[in-house]
Amino acid sequence: xxxxxxxxxxxxxxxxxxxxxxxxxxxxxxxxxxxxxxxxxxxxxxxxxxxxxxxxxxxxxxxxxxxxxxxxxxxxxxxxxxxxxxxxxxxxxxxxxxxxxxxxxxxxxxxxxxxxxxxxxxxxxxxxxxxxxxxxxxxxxxxxxxxxxxxxxxxxxxxxxxxxxxxxxxxxxxxxxxxxxxxxxxxxxxxxxxxxxxxxxxxxxxxxxxxxxxxxxxxxxxxxxxxxxxxxxxxxxxxxxxxxxxxxxxxxxxxxxxxxxxxxxxxxxxxxxxxxxxxxxxxxxxxxxxxxxxxxxxxxxxxxxxxxxxxxxxxxxxxxxxxxxxxxxxxxxxxxxxxxxxxxxxxxxxxxxxxxxxxxxxxxxxxxxxxxxxxxxxxxxxxxxxxxxxxxxxxxxxxxxxxxxxxxxxxxxxxxxxxxxxxxxxxxxxxxx
Amino acid sequence: xxxxxxxxxxxxxxxxxxxxxxxxxxxxxxxxxxxxxxxxxxxxxxxxxxxxxxxxxxxxxxxxxxxxxxxxxxxxxxxxxxxxxxxxxxxxxxxxxxxxxxxxxxxxxxxxxxxxxxxxxxxxxxxxxxxxxxxxxxxxxxxxxxxxxxxxxxxxxxxxxxxxxxxxxxxxxxxxxxxxxxxxxxxxxxxxxxxxxxxxxxxxxxxxxxxxxxxxxxxxxxxxxxxxxxxxxxxxxxxxxxxxxxxxxxxxxxxxxxxxxxxxxxxxxxxxxxxxxxxxxxxxxxxxxxxxxxxxxxxxxxxxxxxxxxxxxxxxxxxxxxxxxxxxxxxxxxxxxxxxxxxxxxxxxxxxxxxxxxxxxxxxxxxxxxxxxxxxxxxxxxxxxxxxxxxxxxxxxxxxxxxxxxxxxxxxxxxxxxxxxxxxxxxxxxxxx
Numbered sequence: 001x002x003x004x005x006x007x008x009x010x011x012x013x014x015x016x017x018x019x020x021x022x023x024x025x026x027x028x029x030x031x032x033x034x035x036x037x038x039x040x041x042x043x044x045x046x047x048x049x050x051x052x053x054x055x056x057x058x059x060x061x062x063x064x065x066x067x068x069x070x071x072x073x074x075x076x077x078x079x080x081x082x083x084x085x086x087x088x089x090x091x092x093x094x095x096x097x098x099x100x101x102x103x104x105x106x107x108x109x110x111x112x113x114x115x116x117x118x119x120x121x122x123x124x125x126x127x128x129x130x131x132x133x134x135x136x137x138x139x140x141x142x143x144x145x146x147x148x149x150x151x152x153x154x155x156x157x158x159x160x161x162x163x164x165x166x167x168x169x170x171x172x173x174x175x176x177x178x179x180x181x182x183x184x185x186x187x188x189x190x191x192x193x194x195x196x197x198x199x200x201x202x203x204x205x206x207x208x209x210x211x212x213x214x215x216x217x218x219x220x221x222x223x224x225x226x227x228x229x230x231x232x233x234x235x236x237x238x239x240x241x242x243x244x245x246x247x248x249x250x251x252x253x254x255x256x257x258x259x260x261x262x263x264x265x266x267x268x269x270x271x272x273x274x275x276x277x278x279x280x281x282x283x284x285x286x287x288x289x290x291x292x293x294x295x296x297x298x299x300x301x302x303x304x305x306x307x308x309x310x311x312x313x314x315x316x317x318x319x320x321x322x323x324x325x326x327x328x329x330x331x332x333x334x335x336x337x338x339x340x341x342x343x344x345x346x347x348x349x350x351x352x353x354x355x356x357x358x359x360x361x362x363x364x365x366x367x368x369x370x371x372x373x374x375x376x377x378x379x380x381x382x383x384x385x386x387x388x389x390x391x392x393x394x395x396x397x398x399x400x401x402x403x404x405x406x407x408x409x410x411x412x413x414x415x416x417x418x419x420x421x422x423x424x425x426x427x428x429x430x431x432x433x
Numbered sequence: 434x435x436x437x438x439x440x441x442x443x444x445x446x447x448x449x450x451x452x453x454x455x456x457x458x459x460x461x462x463x464x465x466x467x468x469x470x471x472x473x474x475x476x477x478x479x480x481x482x483x484x485x486x487x488x489x490x491x492x493x494x495x496x497x498x499x500x501x502x503x504x505x506x507x508x509x510x511x512x513x514x515x516x517x518x519x520x521x522x523x524x525x526x527x528x529x530x531x532x533x534x535x536x537x538x539x540x541x542x543x544x545x546x547x548x549x550x551x552x553x554x555x556x557x558x559x560x561x562x563x564x565x566x567x568x569x570x571x572x573x574x575x576x577x578x579x580x581x582x583x584x585x586x587x588x589x590x591x592x593x594x595x596x597x598x599x600x601x602x603x604x605x606x607x608x609x610x611x612x613x614x615x616x617x618x619x620x621x622x623x624x625x626x627x628x629x630x631x632x633x634x635x636x637x638x639x640x641x642x643x644x645x646x647x648x649x650x651x652x653x654x655x656x657x658x659x660x661x662x663x664x665x666x667x668x669x670x671x672x673x674x675x676x677x678x679x680x681x682x683x684x685x686x687x688x689x690x691x692x693x694x695x696x697x698x699x700x701x702x703x704x705x706x707x708x709x710x711x712x713x714x715x716x717x718x719x720x721x722x723x724x725x726x727x728x729x730x731x732x733x734x735x736x737x738x739x740x741x742x743x744x745x746x747x748x749x750x751x752x753x754x755x756x757x758x759x760x761x762x763x764x765x766x767x768x769x770x771x772x773x774x775x776x777x778x779x780x781x782x783x784x785x786x787x788x789x790x791x792x793x794x795x796x797x798x799x800x801x802x803x804x805x806x807x808x809x810x811x812x813x814x815x816x817x818x819x820x821x822x823x824x825x826x827x828x829x830x831x832x833x834x835x836x837x838x839x840x841x842x843x844x845x846x847x848x849x850x851x852x853x854x855x856x857x858x859x860x861x862x863x864x865x866x
Contacts, residue, residue, distance in 0.1 A: 217826050266712075267706075267708040269705060279699075281541075287709035
């Protein structure tokens with residue numbers, strides 16, 4: 001590390017409390033689907049300290065509908081503003097997008113949580129709460145890295161575009177809207193929870209909705225009807241078999257330690273309207289993974305055809321085939337070329353802080369990286385604190401140590417990628433407390 | 434048939450249109466759970482023609498809670514009034530309760546209906562609509578039988594208590610409230626859809642709610658979680674096995690033509706909150722039949738213990754046993770003694786109209802008869818128009834012919850059971866059109 005890098009990382013180490021406080025405030029603002037605005041207010045308050053050009057807007061559904069990658073069925077973004085803050089560089093450096101989503105998934109069964117999910121309880125070096133890992137921890141690492149550079153008075157050559165986007169958990173309309181507004185860069189980093197590994201490939205995914213039909217009857221003579229609930233068991237079993245077939249195909253060594261590289265997750269099941277009636281309809285919703293080398297259209301066709309074959313197992317499906325829709329969310333897969341400078345810059349920053357080589361992996365889940373890459377022509381690397389096994393779960397947490405390490409690595413990475421401008425020395429501005 | 438009986442049945446035959454119009458108006462008032470008041474207004478309008486003492490009240494939850502058979506969790510009966518109309522007899526005859534419920538189950542998937550479910554379309558001698566068979570057709574048969582007696586100027590010896598009750602589909606709070614208000618009689622007839630068979634035994638039933646636990650996780654790493662949806666498949670399979678075991682025990686010849694005498698119907702399944710999360714909870718609701726000779730408590734214990742044994746199939750259930758609750762609805766079983774005069778009176782009336790012996794059967798479903806019997810000490814027979822296979826289904830219908838036949842049989846039965854008073858001859862009052 002050179003003198004400047006030392007100064008930045010030391011500042012981060014000494015000011016850890018600032019990062020912890022920011023993360024707690026972000027978790028405290030529950031920012032589930034369509035309700036991200038109060039958490040964005042906390043982001044704005046922090047950004048206003050950094051002398052950046054701030055752009056806040058509510059994405060326009062009308063505009064988004066013109067883009068082929070927009071697949072949401074929401075009607076407006078009234079309480080879901082996007083934020084992009086730009087720090088213009090002195091010139092001559094590479095530009096960088098730092099992208100994190102502010103939306104979180106619902107907390108699920110409250111009784112399963114040890115600590116209240118939006119209270120951000122700190123305990124034994126961890127902070128607990130919905131969104132701590134996915135991905136307010138990563139967002140905090142980005143903001144804390146920017147704060148460290150600002151505090152040390154560093155001027156970069158390239159532009160930095162910080163993005164706090166909505167709607168990632170529902171398919172990326174926030175990032176897509178930023179792309180459509182013209183925000184692109186020479187590279188991007190998304191600090192989703194990779195447990196400080198470099199995720200150079202990301203699995204894509206899509207949401208499906210399967211409707212299974214039955215024939216209603218009084219429960220007391222249930223043999224006069226056909227239970228859509230019983231029929232749905234065949235569908236669930238068939239989806240598990242398809243998952244096996246699809247994953248047996250994947251030979252990429254980056255996935256060798258991942259038990260199910262492209263899972264088919266059955267997330268919700270809803271059927272029937274009355275305890276003593278035979279259910280005439282069951283709706284199954286879930287998420288189907290897309291391998292980095294697959295096209296979404298091919299995967300849709302494969303799943304739809306697979307379920308058509310149910311008619312060979314059970315005559316009922318011949319006359320009442322299941323209906324398959326794709327709705328709500330889609331994350332495109334992403335693939336960063338071997339030897340891309342994003343990889344080498346991040347590796348070098350990682351080694352300076354961790355004194356070891358980083359692990360490369362392919363992520364078993366999608367990110368907004370697919371959109372930045374395919375829609376925004378911006379190469380993307382995914383790297384952040386937190387373990388994905390904590391995400392979307394009760395007792396979601398992040399380790400403070402990992403958050404601070406990530407912030408340090410990211411601050412060095414920003415300096416390396418964008419370059420330091422002449423006169424960007426700390427002495428020019430002094431260190432702010 | 435004597436002269437009086439002839440007169441009554443001829444009036445019914447000639448005035449069929451009145452019955453059809455009444456039934457259509459009753460179907461037209463959607464009277465699902467907690468919204469029975471508009472249909473009750475139609476009943477009231479008809480009753481006011483008969484010079485009966487009418488009692489209309491909203492059952493009191495506070496009072497009902499004092500009764501051990503009250504199991505509903507509803508908070509009030511604000512839009513669910515009960516009606517009892519009493520025609521005092523001249524004295525010296527047996528009293529009779531005529532009990533029908535006015536509530537109907539929801540219509541289910543509207544797309545499955547050929548005709549709009551509350552439009553009461555008449556086609557080829559049938560009337561289609563939710564509640565036509567279960568049991569506004571039966572209620573219409575009762576009211577039409579009373580109208581025939583009234584039109585023919587007949588005075589009975591015994592009292593007739595007509596009851597239009599709410600909440601039968603949810604466990605009988607309407608009938609229970611009538612019992613608690615003091616309405617009892619020497620016998621009762623409930624015209625649930627027996628397809629004009631005499632149901633001398635009725636299966637009881639109860640509603641259960643089973644909660645299956647899982648462990649939430651991100652769908653992209655679903656192997657880090659445990660899917661409550663996958664675990665619920667074991668529960669559904671176990672319930673089907675228990676149904677087999679319970680029904681293999683039933684040797685009563687009255688059930689010999691019933692494919693499943695005491696079914697376990699799995700009516701609803703709801704689980705998961707997000708397509709790309711692993712579901713941490715599934716709730717299964719259904720209806721468990723109680724054989725006429727069984728005690729509800731024993732059945733509850735059997736089912737609960739059966740599900741405890743899931744731990745031998747899957748370790749997960751050892752540490753996360755399913756929770757079983759009994760909620761919302763319970764119909765007590767009912768058993769009319771061999772040779773009871775309700776049976777012989779109804780048989781004799783049936784034979785006069787149909788010129789054949791009626792079929793005796795045990796019903797595979799519960800009625801409010803269990804409550805009238807066990808709480809109200811009133812012996813009950815169940816007999817009515819319509820086939821139960823049409824109940825709770827799309828395209829529910831009733832045959833107009835069966836409705837009129839039932840009304841004729843019931844009018845003769847009332848005369849036989851209650852007795853005709855001196856001076857109760859038609860000539861006294863004349864026939865009203």
